[in-house]
Amino acid sequence: MTTRVEPIQATGGEPVKQHRAWWHRPDAQAAVLVPALALLALPLTGDFSAWLTLTLAGLAMGMMLFIMTSGFTLVFGLMDVLNFGHGAFISLGAFFGFTVLAGLESWRLVDSLWLNLLAFGLAAVAAMIACGLLSWAFERVLVRRVYGNHLMQILITMGGLIVAEQLIYVFWGGEDWPMLKPAAFQGGLQWGDLVFEKYRLLAVVLGLVLFAALMAVFKWTRLGLLIRAGVENREMVESFGYNVRRLFVLVFMAGSALAAMGGVMWGLYDEVITAHLGQSIMITVFIVAIIGGLGSIEGCFIAALMVGLLSNYVGFLAPKLALVSTIGLLVVVLMWRPQGLVPATQGGQ
Amino acid sequence: MSDQTMQLALRDVHTHVDGYHILQGVTFDVPRHQVTMLLGRNGVGKTSTMRTIMGLWPSSQGEIRLEGQPIHGLPTMQVARRGVSYVPENMGIFASLTVSENLRIASRSQGLGGERLDWILALFPALQTFWHWPAGNLSGGQKQMLAIARAVIEPCDLLLVDEPSKGLAPSIIEKLITAFRSLKDERTTILMVEQNMNMARQLGDHLVVMDDGRIVHEGSMADFAADPDRQSELLGLSMEAST
Structure with missing residues (x-):
């Protein structure tokens, strides 16, 4: 939709709104902010090599945030449910992945990219399946009771999060566990003066693949069509007999599975996991979802990248401000667009 | 209670919303293969009646029967699957979806196509022109056409339409009247809320008038159209003034 078309008078007899150029679309305007932020940081960091490292780290963090936030934002968009229990699946995912990886220790350490990838992949898939199934029970037992009541949703899902954390203490103990990267993803790739950390490259590639896959599902499948329509107007989708x-349960399970994958990736990134991993990330997940526009997957992607980049740049330039930088971004974005970067319910308007 | 010529029958239907007693015993019939007009002033419960039939608001008392089968208490999706289509007052267009995607959601088969689609596109040629446009960019009249097209892309036993003429220019209303005539020729049963007396008179066979959450008049549209005193008594308007 990149061309400007004149108002057409012929068919309905009445003029229609002009088909606006791409730069008028809210998602396109928001997407420009990501490279703009990166370019703005270049003169500030002063050193190209440092900037590149920070940018890659920021993108990797952004991709992981996107993976973790996508489910949270869709669950809200579709059923108006604020699920802070989402963080439980980030923690549980990390611990399931950790356990599977521990069982595949020899594959993780062996000098073979494919066996390393297989170990990582199995850990991620196992965590996703386990958390997907657990979230089914979570939805049945807790979430289903509190449809339509945000305060109750926050309270009861926070409670679920606490219970899940305590269960982690029961099964894995209270200590922090080291979660080491597969051998092939330790260290960096040298290219002249520049160093690219391998695991960050993996995170960026995985994030991009996942985003593309999600967009393809939304654009090309009936399921995706129904989810997009449901986010806009749930009653109307019901009125067509769906x-x-x-x-919603399907989206809830898929979203929790993605949270688990994000947990595994984050655990390997930090190389240490704790039971309150999910709880501490949940705050950032919530901020990303709000900045992006609750319910919007494109907005979630753009916001996650911006938060990832900004945290890394500010952490380097003014470490004391790192904590408030995301809040600052939230404030600025909401002053510009109170509905978030890409409002989910009026994408075409 | 409901004989064979009645598609839909409401008997003493009550609906409460947020503690308000909105429908206070609504009783009327929608005859098969006819257009039933539901008239009344603003805020008397016309839209609430539609939403209650559709199952979007649960009725607290009374009976709603479709083809003699009770449908009160059924969730919306079940009502829809029994052949009831709904065009709400705000049209319920999915603004970020394209025109074709809007139609694909309403169509139960995988692909879009066939005689039914050709017939609909002949009825509303504008839809074809804007096939790949986000539906949010359409004009009000085109959105209404899309909403109606969506509702009838699968053959339906009962079509509920809530104020299709709202906010539209007279020339567009004429087009809608033509489209509804075609649906009528197809023997679709229609229950329509309408404020536009011109449209009501041209399309309606059967007439139901509401006031204060109750039915205050039920009869033939033609008789009502010929009785200006009754109109001003029930609706507070005269037909001459509104045409």
Whole structure:
């Protein structure tokens, strides 16, 4: 939709709104902010090599944030449910992945990219399946009771998060566990003066693949079409005879599985996992979802990248401000667009 | 209670919303293959009646029967699957989806196509022109056409339409009247909320008038159209003034 078309008078007899150029679309305007932020940071950091390292780190963090936030934002968009229990699946995912990786220790350490990838992949898939199934029970037991009541949702899902954390203490103990990267993803790639950390490259590639896959599902499948329509107007989708509840449970499970994958990736990134990993990330996840526009997957992607980049740049330039930088971004974005970067319910307007 | 010529029958239907007693015993019939007009002033419960039939608001008392089968208490999706289509007052267009995607959601088969689609596109040629546009960019009249097209892309037993003429220019209303005539020729049963007396008179066979959450008049549209005193008594307007 990149061309400007004149108002057409012929068919309906009445003029229609002009088909606006791409730069008028809210998602396109927001997407420009990501390279703009990166370019703005270049003169500030002063050193190209440092800037490149920070940018890669920021993108990697952004991709992981996107993976963790996508499910949270869709669950809100589709059923108006604020699920702070989402963080439980980040923690649980990390611990499931950790356990599987520990069992595959020899594959993780062996000098073979494919066996390393296989170990990582199995850990991620196992965590996703386990958390997907657990989230089904979580939805049945807790979330289903509190439809339509945000305060109750926050309280009861926070409670679920605490219970999940305590269960981690029961099964894995209270200590921090080291979660080491597969051999092939330790260290960096040297290219002249520049160093690219391998695991960050992996995170960026995985994030991009996942975003592309999600967009393809939304654009090309009936399921994706129903999810997008449901985010806009749930009643109307029901009026066409679809079971939106069932659709929601599916999205809830898929979103929790993505949270688990994000947990595994984050655990390997930090190389240490704790039971309150999910709880501490949940704050950032919530901020990313709000900045992006609750319910919007494109907005979530853009916001996650911006938060990732900004945290890394500010952490380097003014470490004391690192904590408040995301809040600052939230404030600025909401002053510009109170509905978030890409408002989910009026994408075409 | 409901004989064979009635598609839909409401008997003493009550609906409470947020503690307000909105429908206070609504009783009327929608005859098969006819257009039933639901008239009344603003805020008397016309839209609430539509939402209650559709199952979007649960009725607290009374019976709603479709083809003699009770449908009160059914969730919306079940009501829809029994052949009831709904065009709400705000049209319910998915603004970020394209025109074709809007139609694809309403169509139960995988692909879009066939005689039914050709017939709909002949009825509303504008839809074809803007096939790949986000529906949010359409004009009000085109959105209404899309909303109606969506509702009838699968053959339906009962079509509920809430104020299709709202906010539209007279020339567009004429087009909608033509489209509804075609649906009527197809023997679709229609229940329509309308404020535009011109449209009501041209399309309606059967007439139901509401006031204060109750039905205050039920009869033939033609009789009502010929009785200006009754109109001003029930609606507070005269037909001459509104045409």
